[in-house]
Amino acid sequence: MILLARILDKAAVQPRRRFNLANSFTIRRSPGRSRLATIRIRIPSRNSQPNRVELVATVGVRGITGIAQILFRVFRDGREIFNTLQGIESTGSEQNYAVTFQAIDRNVRAGTHIYTVTAENRTANTRANVVGPVTFSGLAVRTRT
Known part of the structure; x- marks a missing residue:
């Protein structure tokens, strides 16, 4: 099987370029969320099906x-489409992490879509901070076999 793809759109943001303790912020406790990054992807109305949007985040x-326990979520237009949970240890062990994950959103309808990545702390009496870097990118491709 040969898989051919055509790029429909791409977007990337880097709200934080580097590790920086002085510019860190605390990840909110669930059910609150800390918004980390947002991108906009446009799916054209013609010749765009089937498709997928490949999303990659590093925090x-x-x-x-x-x-x-940090729950990272990805939303499309306010609706959750992906999540992953990452344990973050503190003093006496590893403290600094670069968490990277990928999500794939398949057969997205035509139009402009807002993708957002968030983080929330699911564990009481713990604390984790975003220290950077933070990157979020999306690549929309038309696929066919």
């Missing part, structure tokens, strides 16, 4: 207290 996180 620099530092454990401050306890072992925090």
Whole structure:
């Protein structure tokens, strides 16, 4: 089977370029969320099906207290399409992490779509901070076999 793809759109943001303790912020406790990055992907109305949007995020996180369980979520137009959970250890062990994950959104309808990546701390009495870098990118491709 040969898989051919045609690029429909691409977008990338890098709200934080590097690790920086002085510019860190605490990841909010669930059910609150910390918004990390947003991109906009446009799917044309003609010749765009079937398709997929390949999303990749990297978030620099530092454990401050306890072992925090950080839930990363990806939303399309406000609706969750992906999530992953990452344990973040603190003092006495590893403290700094670069968490990278990929999500694939298949057969997205035509139009402009807003993708957002968020983080939330699911564990009481723990703390983890975003210390950077933070990157988020999306590539929309038309696929056919």
